[in-house]
Amino acid sequence: MSNAFIAFQKNDESRCIVEAILEDNPNAMVDDQPSMVKIDVPNRLVIKRETVEEKIGRSFDLQELQLHLITISGHLDETDDEFTLSWNS
Amino acid sequence: MDMKVAKKLGLKERYALMTRDLAWDTTYQKMEDVFPQTTYEGIKIHDWDKWEDPFRLTMDAYWKYQSEKERKLYAILDGFNQNNGHLSVTDARYINVLKLFLGSTPPLELMAARGFSMMGRQMNGAGPRVACQMQAVDEYRHFQTQIHSISNYNKYYNGMDEFAHQQSRMWYLSDGKSFFDDAITAGPFEFMVAIGFAFEYVLTNILFVPFISGAAYNGDMAAMTVGFSAQSDEARHMTLGLECIKFMLEQDPDNLPIVQRWIDKWTWRGTRKLASVGMMMDYMLPKRIMSFKEAWEMYVEENGGALFKDLARYGITIPKCFSQTIEEKEHVSHQSWIGFYMKPQATPFHTWIPTPDEMDWLSEKYPNTFDQYYRPVLEFFDAQEKAGNRFDNKTAPMNCQVCVSTMKFNEPGDPMEMCFRESIYQGEKFHTCSDHCKEIFDNEPEKYVQTFISSHQVLQGNCEPDGVDVNAPDFKPGQDMLGYWKLDKRALGDFNGSEDQKNFAAWREQATKN
Amino acid sequence: MTMLKTLAPYEFKSRDAVENYQGRQLLYVNWERHRMFSRPFVLAMKPETPFSAVLEEMAACFSYHPDWQHIDWDKAIWQNGNTPFTPDRNKSLKDNGIGHKDLIRFRTPGLDGIAGTGY
Ligand SMILES: [Fe+2]
Ligand SMILES: [Fe+2]
Numbered sequence: 001m002s003n004a005f006i007a008f009q010k011n012d013e014s015r016c017i018v019e020a021i022l023e024d025n026p027n028a029m030v031d032d033q034p035s036m037v038k039i040d041v042p043n044r045l046v047i048k049r050e051t052v053e054e055k056i057g058r059s060f061d062l063q064e065l066q067l068h069l070i071t072i073s074g075h076l077d078e079t080d081d082e083f084t085l086s087w088n089s
Numbered sequence: 090m091d092m093k094v095a096k097k098l099g100l101k102e103r104y105a106l107m108t109r110d111l112a113w114d115t116t117y118q119k120m121e122d123v124f125p126q127t128t129y130e131g132i133k134i135h136d137w138d139k140w141e142d143p144f145r146l147t148m149d150a151y152w153k154y155q156s157e158k159e160r161k162l163y164a165i166l167d168g169f170n171q172n173n174g175h176l177s178v179t180d181a182r183y184i185n186v187l188k189l190f191l192g193s194t195p196p197l198e199l200m201a202a203r204g205f206s207m208m209g210r211q212m213n214g215a216g217p218r219v220a221c222q223m224q225a226v227d228e229y230r231h232f233q234t235q236i237h238s239i240s241n242y243n244k245y246y247n248g249m250d251e252f253a254h255q256q257s258r259m260w261y262l263s264d265g266k267s268f269f270d271d272a273i274t275a276g277p278f279e280f281m282v283a284i285g286f287a288f289e290y291v292l293t294n295i296l297f298v299p300f301i302s303g304a305a306y307n308g309d310m311a312a313m314t315v316g317f318s319a320q321s322d323e324a325r326h327m328t329l330g331l332e333c334i335k336f337m338l339e340q341d342p343d344n345l346p347i348v349q350r351w352i353d354k355w356t357w358r359g360t361r362k363l364a365s366v367g368m369m370m371d372y373m374l375p376k377r378i379m380s381f382k383e384a385w386e387m388y389v390e391e392n393g394g395a396l397f398k399d400l401a402r403y404g405i406t407i408p409k410c411f412s413q414t415i416e417e418k419e420h421v422s423h424q425s426w427i428g429f430y431m432k433p434q435a436t437p438f439h440t441w442i443p444t445p446d447e448m449d450w451l452s453e454k455y456p457n458t459f460d461q462y463y464r465p466v467l468e469f470f471d472a473q474e475k476a477g478n479r480f481d482n483k484t485a486p487m488n489c490q491v492c493v494s495t496m497k498f499n500e501p502g503d504p505m506e507m508c509f510r511e512s513i514y515q516g517e518k519f520h521t522c523s524d525h526c527k528e529i530f531d532n533e534p535e536k537y538v539q540t541f542i543s544s545h546q547v548l549q550g551n552c553e554p555d556g557v558d559v560n561a562p563d564f565k566p567g568q569d570m571l572g573y574w575k576l577d578k579r580a581l582g583d584f585n586g587s588e589d590q591k592n593f594a595a596w597r598e599q600a601t602k603n
Numbered sequence: 604m605t606m607l608k609t610l611a612p613y614e615f616k617s618r619d620a621v622e623n624y625q626g627r628q629l630l631y632v633n634w635e636r637h638r639m640f641s642r643p644f645v646l647a648m649k650p651e652t653p654f655s656a657v658l659e660e661m662a663a664c665f666s667y668h669p670d671w672q673h674i675d676w677d678k679a680i681w682q683n684g685n686t687p688f689t690p691d692r693n694k695s696l697k698d699n700g701i702g703h704k705d706l707i708r709f710r711t712p713g714l715d716g717i718a719g720t721g722y
């Protein structure tokens with residue numbers, strides 16, 4: 001099984017996004033690096049709009065992820081409610 | 090009172106309306122005449138509408154987010170510059186990595202902008218056309234912002250001002266230039282595998298993630314912000330490359346062998362291009378977060394491996410070169426640094442021998458190779474330099490006909506032996522650095538016989554500064570390479586004793602005392 | 604067989620064809636197991652040049668290496684590409700069978716670089 005991953009620049013908004021990811025992906029592994037954070041999840045990583053909104057305390061458009069993203073791994077599917085990275089193998 | 094407001098359109102509907110629905114098939118001219126490039130490579134496409142950008146990014150959202158990225162970026166750059174940020178980097182050796190980055194990277198971003206502008210015209214489907222146009226604008230932005238962010242250093246340090254002149258002339262910039270020239274002169278689908286897949290998916294992860302995180306670790310907020318800002322676009326670019334590969338494989342089973350050959354070729358060309366990034370991470374960052382080898386394992390072996398495993402369902406196999414790249418990750422950064430160290434009069438940046446602490450770090454990170462092959466020669470160089478006999482190899486290099494790297498790699502399985510391969514084409518010998526470059530040459534010799542090898546061009550008399558009479562009876566080629574390259578003499582030589590070293594120390598002293 | 608595919612006729616000359624070198628030819632020289640020099644070096648010489656001129660260029664570059672002065676020239680092994688040959692220093696490149704873009708690989712048995720590392 002391969003890991004899907006995502007990395008963000010460290011800032012206040014991405015801190016909330018990371019909290020949301022940890023809540024929605026129980027197998028998530030956090031790798032803290034200088035000025036960035038990388039999160040690996042076996043096979044499938046999901047970011048849910050609702051959870052991010054809860055953490056960040058305002059409405060959130062998943063396309064705002066574009067501002068903080070550094071890199072991703074996995075096939076992407078983005079809808080209004082979920083941003084998913086997954087491997088088929 | 091509860092009131093149901095008409096909900097705005099969902100992402101999928103918005104994307105469909107604003108991309109595919111704005112495109113049309115031509116009627117005055119045949120579609121195949123308007124889009125001739127997408128058929129000649131042999132790739133068969135039956136339904137262009139099957140290609141959808143998974144980010145579902147529409148042009149209006151694109152402008153909105155990109156402008157916000159730019160505002161953030163320039164706010165940080167201004168703050169960094171107003172605060173004499175250049176004096177907050179770990180030590181002045183660090184600035185040399187920026188000089189190398191400036192010469193090698195922004196010009197390639199510009200080539201990517203050109204290439205994706207072409208793709209935005211050549212692709213039949215509206216989905217890929219829009220995504221390619223966005224990527225072209227992104228790449229132009231990377232080209233500009235990288236130069237902007239480094240321009241502040243140019244006010245203080247030597248060797249940065251002629252990077253544009255040097256791009257197509259300097260010996261060590263040929264590998265990157267050749268990578269993009271090869272890609273852009275291929276057809277659109279091969280270009281997408283070369284840049285969208287190999288460059289974006291494999292290379293930029295190493296260049297912009299661990300290396301830029303390393304820049305941050307060394308106190309360079311300017312490079313950090315510009316690097317991460319660029320990389321935030323790369324996530325979209327990788328997705329485009331990956332979608333293109335899946336699209337070709339899903340459209341027709343006949344596409345498989347063609348795509349496989351391109352994956353094999355471009356994974357290898359990308360690997361060769363990364364040798365100098367390895368040296369930037371292992372030798373040029375005064376403070377290191379991870380070795381090139383560790384970055385390779387994380388971003389190429391694991392991440393690339395995950396991708397190839399995933400693509401196995403279409404019949405794709407792991408690129409032939411993969412096992413050689415795994416062997417070479419222990420060697421290339423050291424071999425590259427030695428290659429640059431020995432040419433102190435031929436680069437606009439300084440080189441040096443790592444300190445004893447730094448050598449210990451290298452031993453720890455490279456337990457299988459560093460002490461056995463590389464430490465003794467580095468210690469020899471160090472002793473020679475201290476005795477006033479600094480190494481300066483004045484000869485001109487032999488290069489690989491395909492990747493245009495200098496021929497500095499070892500025979501697989503034997504780190505003490507050099508690797509040479511040769512082919513004969515139309516009675517002429519052509520040398521390559523590896524089995525993989527040889528195979529690329531043999532597949533398309535008509536293309537690679539044209540390779541521009543700078544040391545050969547010098548010997549043909551094509552590399553002279555303005556004003557030299559090449560027809561004079563006593564003309565000898567290559568007598569004024571510094572003039573031809575426009576190399577600033579202050580930027581040459583060992584870091585020890587350089588003007589940058591002295592200035593940085595003096596300015597830092599001023600910044601901390603009255 | 605070529606795999607090249609193009610939209611139009613595609614014919615370009617080799618950029619390094621021998622006629623581009625004004626009567627000279629390219630020659631590469633490598634000292635095996637002395638990788639301190641990173642890669643072979645390249646020369647452009649007339650085919651009539653005596654091989655001794657190559658030896659002079661080798662000395663100019665390679666003598667920086669402490670092994671250089673220990674070479675037993677009678678034991679040196681020479682290859683042109685992968686083919687062994689014995690150069691005659693007084694004969695020309697041509698008479699030594701050296702052509703355009705040949706690679707001379709020079710081996711010095713017993714000398715394996717700094718501390719035997721191959722460097
Ligand atoms: Fe870019
Ligand atoms: Fe890109």
Ligand SMILES: [Zn+2]
Binds near residue numbers: 361522
């Ligand atoms: Zn090569």
